[in-house]
Amino acid sequence: MNIGIFTDTYFPQISGVATSIKTLKDALEEQGHNVFIFTTTDPHVKKGTIEANVFRFSSVPFISFTDRRVAFRGFFEATKVAREVKLDVVHTQTEFALGMIGKYVAHQLKIPAIHTYHTMYEDYLHYVLNGHLLRPYHVKQFTNVYLKNMDGVIAPSKRVEALLKRYGVSIPLRVIPTGVDVKSLNKPATHDVRHELGIAPDVPVLLTLSRIAGEKKINRILNVMPEIVDEFPNVQLVIAGDGPDVEILQEQVERLTLEDNVQFVGDVPHDDVGAFYKMANLFVSASDTETQGLTYIEALAAGTKCVVYDTEYTENVFDNPCFGKVFTRPSEMRDAILSYLRENQTEIPPDKLKAKMKQISAERFASEVHQFYKEVIENYQEEREEDSNDKN
Numbered sequence: 001m002n003i004g005i006f007t008d009t010y011f012p013q014i015s016g017v018a019t020s021i022k023t024l025k026d027a028l029e030e031q032g033h034n035v036f037i038f039t040t041t042d043p044h045v046k047k048g049t050i051e052a053n054v055f056r057f058s059s060v061p062f063i064s065f066t067d068r069r070v071a072f073r074g075f076f077e078a079t080k081v082a083r084e085v086k087l088d089v090v091h092t093q094t095e096f097a098l099g100m101i102g103k104y105v106a107h108q109l110k111i112p113a114i115h116t117y118h119t120m121y122e123d124y125l126h127y128v129l130n131g132h133l134l135r136p137y138h139v140k141q142f143t144n145v146y147l148k149n150m151d152g153v154i155a156p157s158k159r160v161e162a163l164l165k166r167y168g169v170s171i172p173l174r175v176i177p178t179g180v181d182v183k184s185l186n187k188p189a190t191h192d193v194r195h196e197l198g199i200a201p202d203v204p205v206l207l208t209l210s211r212i213a214g215e216k217k218i219n220r221i222l223n224v225m226p227e228i229v230d231e232f233p234n235v236q237l238v239i240a241g242d243g244p245d246v247e248i249l250q251e252q253v254e255r256l257t258l259e260d261n262v263q264f265v266g267d268v269p270h271d272d273v274g275a276f277y278k279m280a281n282l283f284v285s286a287s288d289t290e291t292q293g294l295t296y297i298e299a300l301a302a303g304t305k306c307v308v309y310d311t312e313y314t315e316n317v318f319d320n321p322c323f324g325k326v327f328t329r330p331s332e333m334r335d336a337i338l339s340y341l342r343e344n345q346t347e348i349p350p351d352k353l354k355a356k357m358k359q360i361s362a363e364r365f366a367s368e369v370h371q372f373y374k375e376v377i378e379n380y381q382e383e384r385e386e387d388s389n390d391k392n
Contacts, residue, residue, distance in 0.1 A: 006102030027366030112151035112380035179365025185274035207280035212243035217286035224334035277302035
């Protein structure tokens with residue numbers, strides 16, 4: 001099958017969406033399909049760089065999210081490329097520029113288009129004029145307009161499915177949790193992360209890895225750190241990632257006098273993510289806006305237990321304390337972290353980890369997405385035949 005993925009964010013940009021797309025692309029290609037990425041230009045990719053099956057279109061930084069980009073042209077060029085590679089299906093991963101280009105391409109080539117709804121925009125309205133301009137009903141209208149005339153939509157979690165149903169979305173909807181590349185996360189480490197960070201082998205390490213922004217609630221982790229430090233004076237919290245709230249959190253660290261126990265390490269290259277998860281005793285996330293929990297399952301794939309905010313997605317992932325614990329209140333997060341550190345047993349039993357890996361693998365992810373492609377294509381062809389018969 002020839003698959004066109006249209007996205008405003010892709011490597012070398014670092015985000016959960018970019019990672020999930022790369023994971024899907026690689027897994028589909030391993031299963032024998034041809035995957036073509038239609039995405040934005042990026043300042044970190046030199047002009048003229050040849051990337052196999054990746055087509056980039058002129059773009060500028062996106063307002064309010066300057067670390068993301070939006071294409072400002074490409075409709076006709078993308079259509080020409082799509083004809084040449086004979087796409088069978090369009091899969092959009094954004095509702096903005098490349099998403100609109102993908103819909104246009106599908107219409108021109110008379111092939112079906114499906115969409116993955118990654119972002120709960122209602123959680124991000126505060127970024128636009130502090131929430132004074134847009135309201136949730138604007139998001140509902142926008143979503144329905146975008147999904148109009150689409151042939152299917154993928155929800156990465158039950159939470160997203162419930163939202164789309166509340167919006168009144170009526171096109172075929174399938175819940176397909178994002179998978180992870182278990183092999184890449186467990187490849188032999190090329191360097192000692194703890195040594196580079198100046199952390200001794202016997203020091204307990206907590207890791208949080210994400211975009212450093214308000215919705216990730218990293219401030220809540222910092223708020224419980226003093227109590228954790230009281231019992232474990234040498235504990236280290238490693239904050240990996242970049243974003244608009246780095247300075248705010250650094251000021252919080254100073255106010256709480258946690259300078260000796262917290263490290264900000266910036267963005268972690270994709271190839272090094274597995275090594276970071278593995279060096280930690282626990283992965284911690286206080287974010288209550290996750291739609292697919294990608295960092296959770298990456299941490300598990302690397303064999304690291306988690307303490308994360310409880311959502312609909314976590315219900316099926318953390319079904320055994322050997323994988324981690326969930327919380328809704330900061331005190332529960334603190335108690336869970338302390339409980340694991342006291343036990344000093346943060347290794348996941350190999351047999352249980354192996355079974356969990358099958359559940360969250362990239363192979364499973366790609367197989368379920370491909371099956372949805374097939375169903376959507378069949379439905380599309382049947383509808384076209386019916387339309388043709390009606391006209392005759």
